[in-house]
Amino acid sequence: MRVVGGISAVAAGMVLGAGLAVPAQAVEAPQEKPAAKLAPGTRADALAAMQDEAYAYASYQAYAQEAARRGQAAVARLFRQTAREEFDDHFVAEARLIGFVDGNQANLRDSIDGETEEATRTYPSFAEQATDDGCPRVAAHWVELAGDELVHAGRFTTALTALRYPSAGIEAPTGEPVPPVPIEPSEPRCGGRTLANLRATLHGEAFAWATYTLYARHAARTGQDRLARLWTNTGGQELGEHFAETANLAGLVGATTENLRTAIAAEDEAAATYQRYARRALAAGDVAAAKLFVEIRLDELGHAAAFRRALTDLESRRAG
Secondary structure, three states: OOOOOOOOHHHHHHHHHOOOOOOOOOOOOOOOOOOOOOOHHHHHHHHHHHHHHHHHHHHHHHHHHHHHHOOOHHHHHHHHHHHHHHHHHHHHHHHHHHOOOOOHHHHHHHHHHHHHHHHHHHHHHHHHHHHHOOOHHHHHHHHHHHHHHHHHHHHHHHHHHHHHOHHHOOOOOOOOOOOOOOOOOOOOOOOHHHHHHHHHHHHHHHHHHHHHHHHHHHHHHOOOHHHHHHHHHHHHHHHHHHHHHHHHHHOOOOOHHHHHHHHHHHHHHHHHHHHHHHHHHHHOOOHHHHHHHHHHHHHHHHHHHHHHHHHHHHHHHHHO
């Protein structure tokens, strides 16, 4: 749900409303070296893959939590290990491929735009749809998320002002850690378009966490410790609270056998998708991208095989 761009009218209003003095000349931070030029289709495929990898990370961590709660330690470890590979190996490599992480100022603008879009358009529209579908509890959830995202946009706006105008004496906020919400087995609270919107929210919040994790790492590398803490704390809320609460409403988690079947289907689909991505990248002359997509495809096939073995083991124990 997040797009790269300049400060929105809403975000600009936040700055002006705070009564901040704006010096005549801004200080622009250096940006990272751009990635190699890719065909637009290859870049779009990589970005779509990143969104799927972020969701896989978040959902597998939720499945691991449930397996651990049921005393299935080996399956919990498998889900956690796979989740780490989806993020650390796949998401990060694809981000590097497309030059996803920019300078701190550009990353803040992206963050402002994404949070503002969710606060003022996406989540209010989802809440309206949920009300129309007779799901008031789900509607209230999106109203709450919209309020949180507006706070995030305001903090990012202040941080951007502090970074651009160091002589103004403005200190970047850091936010605060938010305790994670447990994800429990549940059934979807609503169907139809509202259920589809819940699933879109899961993907968006997982992607926000993954994005902010990389932005925080870059901020730390460039000596912007407060900014790194802001992204880390915001990402923690996106994953630990927003994703988790949405997961409970969407019925994300079931019994471990059900979760394994869901993961197997997802990994099989991912392997097929990466095969298509690799073929398109090769046809476009993006050899490095094609090679990366093939490597990740093989990983996904390995994940599916490991999940199948875990499922077979669980079912055989039950039969015994």
